[in-house]
Amino acid sequence: MDAALSSTSPPLYLSRNSVPSTSLNAKITSVTSLSFANFVLTKKFSLRRPSISRHNRLIKVRTSEDGANKLSEDQNGDFIFEDVPHLTSFLPDLPSYTNPLKKTQAYAIVKRTFVSPEDVVAQKVVVQKETPRGIHFRRAGPREKVYFQSEEVRACIVTCGGLCPGINTVIREIVCGLNIMYGVDEILGIQGGYRGFYSKNTVQLTPKSVNDIHKRGGTFLQTSRGGHDTIKIVDNIQDRGINQVYIIGGDGTQKGAAAIYKEVERRGIKVAVAGIPKTIDNDIAVIDKSFGFDTAVEEAQRAINAAHVEVESVENGVGIVKLMGRYSGFIAMHATLASRDVDCCLIPESPFYLEGQGGLFEFVEQRLKENGHMVIVLAEGAGQEYVAQSFHSSSEKDASGNRLLLDVGLWLTQKIKDHFTNVRKMAINMKYIDPTYMIRAIPSNASDNIYCTLLAQSAIHGAMAGYTGFTVGPVNSRHAYIPISRVTETQNIVKLTDRMWARLLASTNQPSFLSCEVVQERFAKKIDDDFDNLKITSI
Numbered sequence: 001m002d003a004a005l006s007s008t009s010p011p012l013y014l015s016r017n018s019v020p021s022t023s024l025n026a027k028i029t030s031v032t033s034l035s036f037a038n039f040v041l042t043k044k045f046s047l048r049r050p051s052i053s054r055h056n057r058l059i060k061v062r063t064s065e066d067g068a069n070k071l072s073e074d075q076n077g078d079f080i081f082e083d084v085p086h087l088t089s090f091l092p093d094l095p096s097y098t099n100p101l102k103k104t105q106a107y108a109i110v111k112r113t114f115v116s117p118e119d120v121v122a123q124k125v126v127v128q129k130e131t132p133r134g135i136h137f138r139r140a141g142p143r144e145k146v147y148f149q150s151e152e153v154r155a156c157i158v159t160c161g162g163l164c165p166g167i168n169t170v171i172r173e174i175v176c177g178l179n180i181m182y183g184v185d186e187i188l189g190i191q192g193g194y195r196g197f198y199s200k201n202t203v204q205l206t207p208k209s210v211n212d213i214h215k216r217g218g219t220f221l222q223t224s225r226g227g228h229d230t231i232k233i234v235d236n237i238q239d240r241g242i243n244q245v246y247i248i249g250g251d252g253t254q255k256g257a258a259a260i261y262k263e264v265e266r267r268g269i270k271v272a273v274a275g276i277p278k279t280i281d282n283d284i285a286v287i288d289k290s291f292g293f294d295t296a297v298e299e300a301q302r303a304i305n306a307a308h309v310e311v312e313s314v315e316n317g318v319g320i321v322k323l324m325g326r327y328s329g330f331i332a333m334h335a336t337l338a339s340r341d342v343d344c345c346l347i348p349e350s351p352f353y354l355e356g357q358g359g360l361f362e363f364v365e366q367r368l369k370e371n372g373h374m375v376i377v378l379a380e381g382a383g384q385e386y387v388a389q390s391f392h393s394s395s396e397k398d399a400s401g402n403r404l405l406l407d408v409g410l411w412l413t414q415k416i417k418d419h420f421t422n423v424r425k426m427a428i429n430m431k432y433i434d435p436t437y438m439i440r441a442i443p444s445n446a447s448d449n450i451y452c453t454l455l456a457q458s459a460i461h462g463a464m465a466g467y468t469g470f471t472v473g474p475v476n477s478r479h480a481y482i483p484i485s486r487v488t489e490t491q492n493i494v495k496l497t498d499r500m501w502a503r504l505l506a507s508t509n510q511p512s513f514l515s516c517e518v519v520q521e522r523f524a525k526k527i528d529d530d531f532d533n534l535k536i537t538s539i
């Protein structure tokens with residue numbers, strides 16, 4: 001690749017068939033980062049279809065640092081680069097500076113301190129010889145040039161949405177990283193989520209004030225749902241002279257971050273917006289896994305173990321453990337796979353039914369006959385339609401517009417009790433454990449702490465280098481800068497058609513609940529939807 005193509009502005013990829021190459025330069029200068037994103041999305045979609053001919057090769061166009069558009073063709077096959085915006089895309093005259101990192105003792109003897117501007121991270125690592133190379137993201141890490149001088153930086157950090165182990169570690173590492181690596185002193189904490197920008201006072205954050213916070217669960221800055229008002233938030237950012245915004249939160253929060261970035265760009269102000277993805281549900285698209293997830297799965301083991309101890313100590317013991325997972329069953333699936341004490345795992349993605357052949361009641365009875373006890377792990381979002389029918393409830397929403405769930409754990413406990421007592425005339429011992437908030441209110445474990453450090457430092461390097469409107473996260477174990485829209489356009493769910501769910505079924509030997517017509521109908525639709533929203537779930 002041509003070293004002169006080291007770009008700071010978003011590179012553009014266009015189909016040779018769609019744009020005559022002679023007019024490329026003229027066309028590209030008028031493409032905004034927004035329309036660029038849309039353009040790439042269109043092309044990306046068609047590339048996923050294997051029927052696309054290899055003649056429809058992509059050529060890529062980059063805007064190099066001197067502003068000249070250059071064109072090169074990837075020789076190894078079709079290749080899509082989804083870059084993140086850069087401050088220079090709307091502030092072209094912004095001066096750059098030598099990165100001070102090399103002068104810090106931490107990096108003094110590092111051989112390759114800086115990430116090459118040519119480094120990209122592939123979203124797909126398993127490829128076939130003849131298939132396109134697929135989507136790539138800009139590799140995260142320190143850059144040779146930065147677009148902020150240390151004394152000029154006035155950063156802020158905000159945390160939004162639900163709790164998750166490790167939030168405090170991320171806050172701590174942003175503060176310490178900015179200060180130690182880049183000599184930044186001005187770091188503000190926005191309290192109470194997005195609404196804190198315009199309704200609360202800020203708190204000054206220093207390495208000393210955040211030194212111990214990683215040992216506590218929760219968020220040192222407090223959080224909230226709802227209250228996102230883009231104009232008020234950006235007004236506040238401008239009024240306070242903030243020029244780097246670090247936003248920690250889930251899919252809703254990242255949508256809010258995208259709105260802030262767009263407003264900042266519209267106003268043409270020098271503010272870098274960096275998103276750090278957080279969610280206990282692990283439902284954020286593109287990234288390998290969200291921080292705190294492993295800690296939560298580990299904590300869930302304690303609840304499962306307690307249920308198992310309880311039910312094996314009584315006759316016909318049936319334990320139910322309800323875990324978090326609004327729309328996705330990752331925590332339940334992983335906790336089940338890790339534990340081996342679980343007989344059946346129920347998640348929102350996999351429909352189930354209670355009565356008749358192949359149903360849950362039949363399976364419970366079979367396990368009680370075989371083992372004398374059994375444990376069910378239930379994701380809170382599973383079977384919501386049944387619960388709603390039973391309770392004749394209308395769907396309520398939280399301040400962010402998320403559906404409020406009904407207690408499927410209580411519902412299932414009651415259903416099993418009724419069935420065995422009234423229909424089967426069998427005495428059973430039900431134990432229902434609901435550790436929902438306990439698994440996310442704890443501090444992060446060792447590996448999540450390290451992961452949080454990497455996220456924080458990658459976000460800092462990206463913002464200092466002038467990237468903006470990005471989410472940072474590991475893609476196939478390499479940290480990358482991902483356009484925010486890519487992580488918000490879909491939510492990760494457990495794919496029943498993937499091998500991971502098959503591994504769980506093979507491990508628990510539970511029914512797949514596919515023998516009921518109603519479920520079969522829904523299941524078929526689910527598979528179609530899965531393919532339509534094809535994305536990689538890569539744990």
Ligand SMILES: Nc1ncnc2c1ncn2[C@@H]1O[C@H](COP(=O)(O)OP(=O)(O)OP(=O)(O)O)[C@@H](O)[C@H]1O
Binds near residue numbers: 254399
């Ligand atoms: N589409 C949106 N545009 C702008 N802001 C949004 C949007 N969706 C949600 N937000 C804001 O983002 C914040 C957090 O959203 P939400 O409560 O959905 O949590 P989340 O970030 O998805 O995290 P979690 O996974 O814990 O639920 C809220 O302040 C909400 O107002």
Ligand SMILES: O=P(O)(O)OC[C@H]1O[C@](O)(CO)[C@@H](O)[C@@H]1O
Binds near residue numbers: 162225326380
């Ligand atoms: O904290 P709240 O508002 O009760 O929300 C709980 C929800 O948040 C999540 O933990 C996601 O953050 C879901 O698993 C759960 O349904």
Ligand SMILES: [Mg+2]
Binds near residue numbers: 161250251252279
């Ligand atoms: Mg969410």
